[in-house]
Amino acid sequence: MSGSGNLPPDLIKVVAERLDPKEFVILRAVYPSALAGEYNAQTRPPLLISFSDAESLFWSMSRVEEVYRAPLPIAPSLSGLGLLCYQGWMAIAQEGQLKLFNPISCIIIELPGSEKLCPVYKFALSSNPSVSDEYVIFVHVQPDTFAFYDPRKRAWTTETYRPKSQIMDLIHFKGRFVALDENRRVITFNPQDNFNIQENQVIPNVKGSTTPHLVECSGSLLVVWHKNDRFSWDSKTEFRVYKVDLDERASTEEKSLGSASVFLSSGCSFSVEFNAQSRLPEIRPNRIYCVDFFRHWDRKILSYNMEDRRIETHPELMPLVAGTVSTPRWIQPTF
Template sequence: MASWEDLPQEILELIAGRLAIEDFLAFGAVCTSWRSAAIKETYNAKSKALWLMIPVGNGTAEFFSTSRGRIHPVKLPGCRVQPLSPPRWILASRWGYNHRVSRWGHEYRIFNPLSQVGIELPSLAKLRHKSRLSLLKMRGQGGAPRIHRIALSSGTSSSGDYTVMVTICRDLRLLGYAIHRSGEDAWTGVSPATNLPRSNFLQLIHYNGRFVALDTHNRVMTLDERECRMQLRLVLGQAFTGYPYLVECSGALLVAWKIWSQEDGTVEQVRVFEVDLEKGTQEEVESLGNAALFLNGNSAISVEFHVESCLLGIKPNRIYFSEKKDEKMHYYSMEDGEVETYSDAPSVYVHGATWIQPDF
């Protein structure tokens, strides 16, 4: 063999598909033959990289790689960002004058920080079926309506079909729910579940082809896109002092409860339940197996490890989260039921940091 670039294409694809995301990008920059093997269709790394994202101002965020311990600054199309479901996307927003609707308000764009692909969302002022929202509040005094919770349909690309679902609030008061589909220039109002009062969503994700929400009354609901109406699936039997998260893990839908101490408000335990939407049942999970959960302020992701992890001390069967009181990252071990400090996370990146899983 004359040189490395003469390696067979199938060998190059096997190598490229198993690299950490940073190495995958560097691999494609070596030469033409390696670049042809380093395309997103071949990327299938067993242990996906995790990054800690923290906004630093001026439309820039820094991403701390847990696989390499390096920092990657990325320009963002907005001043305020938050992660969403699926975890490779973030929501970027900025305040400004929208010439399309001739008014001031929040402008939103869904953005993939790795591929730099962005999806511009319509102004919240462009809304069909306004009767499904609280019109008096929409027209009332106070701040402009804004997106509170958001989820994006899975498998989204810049050219493919997608649906976005959001909850719309004004000054933390719920106005209602809405969806936006690719190819449309407006939002469509969504009706609450029949015979149930409208309530705010704590969690909103896209799971198994549909949008799933968990509200403040511990009710799990799904969206009927055809009727543009929420449907009640089940009411959780627990009401812990803490905060719940919806997360897909190994194909199952989980509710992870971060339970706070009665004494000082720190996290003392995390309990996990698997939810069956079809049967309307739930069952407590004793072990995550080869998976780990990562809880943000208002979202969660999971990672399944098929091989020993090389992510700076991150291990399976743990649940990672941050504590505002000590500005440190912690984890809860499902094996021994103890809360420990995740010391591999730089303390400077804990305050305001959120977990994301960069992917194409």
């Protein structure tokens, strides 16, 4: 790997698409961040990540029995293990200081003047901080504070959202930050308009649904509702998907994900696309994959088939690693 810096980026990308979790993490740790702007995480299967007191643990659906451990250079927060967003970055609060941390690259970014913003309840990034400083951090601090940080200005901007409704999920989508509150209101914040708050619409009520997830999929913004009895995942479990049009302030129910699949975890949901170049043998299109909505001691990977509306329990058991203190979550293996 010492001579990897002399390889063309296109060749490195081809190699990265074929590596197992351990090899990918090692490659990312030694290869410069310049590749981050060119690498497409959707070309390889997502990883599962969990944490112990001192380590990150990575594995994939194809090799669940093989766990790769990487030391954590930053201690987990007291409130858990930090918040994870889909690009693979975590927001961790330590002694009142907010930090961004990437468990794959082990990059740490300290955010100045963040004492009043801890603890963070939800957060999102406009782009990958590994690429450049042209990104914006969006954080939500309960009950009604939103804050935005621009590294180029080195300043926080705060907004108050009323009524004080709990924010269920948030995401960055096509230049805007989008939040969904407990009253099913879609709220947008536009960086080009001084982050003024706009309530776009109300998503239809899905009776019995417990958890909404905002996901970008095939260029569209989806709200995926999870509905289940926590002690049974057969006929009582289902997912409902709505496509949201922010400009028209409208939503329509989607019956199919087409050539894409969605991976749901708390705070880090995303999609992958399938095409002729995709190398995702253990993953199938038009499915919703989840791991952390059911009894954690079962350690099963589940998928929901959008076509026949059935739950499939995959034969792979996630490894039960002594000392882990978090439920496994999906992560996109980005640079």
